[in-house]
Amino acid sequence: MPKTVAVLGCGLIGSSWIAAFSTQCQTVKAWDPQHSVIRPDASSPIQWCDTPEDAVEGADFVQESGPEDLAIKRELYARLSNKLAAHAIVASSSSALLPSDLQAGLSFAERVLVGHPFNPPHLIPLVEVVGGRDTAPSVLEEAVRFYKAIGKHPIRLNVERKGHLANRLQAAVWREAVDAVATGQATVQDVDAAVTYALGPRWALLGPFATFHLGGGSGGLAHFIDHLGPVFEDLWDDAKRPTMTSELKRELIDSTQKQLGGLSVDELTLLRNDRLKSILRIAALQLSPETRTSTVEKLNP
Numbered sequence: 668m669p670k671t672v673a674v675l676g677c678g679l680i681g682s683s684w685i686a687a688f689s690t691q692c693q694t695v696k697a698w699d700p701q702h703s704v705i706r707p708d709a710s711s712p713i714q715w716c717d718t719p720e721d722a723v724e725g726a727d728f729v730q731e732s733g734p735e736d737l738a739i740k741r742e743l744y745a746r747l748s749n750k751l752a753a754h755a756i757v758a759s760s761s762s763a764l765l766p767s768d769l770q771a772g773l774s775f776a777e778r779v780l781v782g783h784p785f786n787p788p789h790l791i792p793l794v795e796v797v798g799g800r801d802t803a804p805s806v807l808e809e810a811v812r813f814y815k816a817i818g819k820h821p822i823r824l825n826v827e828r829k830g831h832l833a834n835r836l837q838a839a840v841w842r843e844a845v846d847a848v849a850t851g852q853a854t855v856q857d858v859d860a861a862v863t864y865a866l867g868p869r870w871a872l873l874g875p876f877a878t879f880h881l882g883g884g885s886g887g888l889a890h891f892i893d894h895l896g897p898v899f900e901d902l903w904d905d906a907k908r909p910t911m912t913s914e915l916k917r918e919l920i921d922s923t924q925k926q927l928g929g930l931s932v933d934e935l936t937l938l939r940n941d942r943l944k945s946i947l948r949i950a951a952l953q954l955s956p957e958t959r960t961s962t963v964e965k966l967n968p
């Protein structure tokens with residue numbers, strides 16, 4: 668049981684962080700301006716607080732998950748300085764903001780970083796850890812240790828960039844997905860099928876580099892880059908930036924709803940989370956050097 672953790676902002680992401688922390692941490696203190704009436708039972712490790720100052724008092728680690736708005740986040744952080752313990756780390760779930768912008772001018776700037784999860788954080792292991800100009804390297808190391816201790820898979824990014832890493836990867840795929848529909852190349856349903864029935868299952872097991880290593884046959888990634896690398900470079904040059912017109916937006920929304928056959932967001936979330944657990948159990952068989960031996964053993968029992 669590593670830490671007392673505070674969660675500030677308990678919407679989609681904050682609530683899921685609470686679920687993740689509550690099985691791994693002794694105490695989870697939570698605050699949200701719109702959730703002040705929620706009170707869990709006494710045996711729960713969750714303490715609902717009336718103010719962000721109360722929530723961070725005594726916390727070792729703060730996971731801020733308020734709205735994606737720099738001014739709101741900075742205003743919130745400014746309230747914390749008097750109550751924050753001298754060792755406490757403040758991690759923002761921000762999807763795209765730069766940690767240097769979040770921490771600028773704060774008395775505890777060296778302990779502010781981005782700890783970006785993926786929805787839903789209680790199931791998806793990845794957390795992107797990014798420091799800003801003023802973040803102390805030891806704080807980044809401590810954050811990585813913390814996320815590992817609660818069962819996450821943190822990756823530390825060495826350069827702060829808008830959208831961090833994985834959202835930039837998503838943005839590249841989303842650009843092509845939207846462009847395919849905008850140009851009439853494919854339907855929403857077929858774009859989703861291209862991911863669900865080809866890219867997604869492979870990527871769940873191996874990332875783009877390892878996947879293309881296999882794409883090079885016995886010559887591996889070296890052969891792939893020599894053989895098909897120029898094709899992909901040509902496709903990079905061919906990339907178009909679609910414009911999200913109101914007509915295109917309507918088409919994307921209507922076609923997505925149609926393909927889901929009336930499933931509600933809650934129903935689809937339950938279905939997705941249930942299947943996600945099975946995929947993650949299989950994906951845990953990674954070919955990293957540490958796990959290679961045990962993986963090979965598992966693959967050849």
Ligand SMILES: NC(=O)c1ccc[n+]([C@@H]2O[C@H](COP(=O)([O-])OP(=O)(O)OC[C@H]3O[C@@H](n4cnc5c(N)ncnc54)[C@H](O)[C@@H]3O)[C@@H](O)[C@H]2O)c1
Pocket residue numbers: 675676677678679680681699700701702731732733734735736739743760761762763783784785786
């Ligand atoms: N939605 C995603 O897929 C996703 C994934 C990863 C990270 N994030 C990031 O997580 C953060 C939260 O996103 P979300 O999708 O949970 O949004 P959300 O709208 O579901 O939740 C935001 C919560 O913040 C609360 N709030 C409002 N004003 C606040 C304030 N001043 N201080 C603290 N909380 C306040 C709201 O009441 C709400 O409950 C954002 O920074 C977002 O970029 C989102």
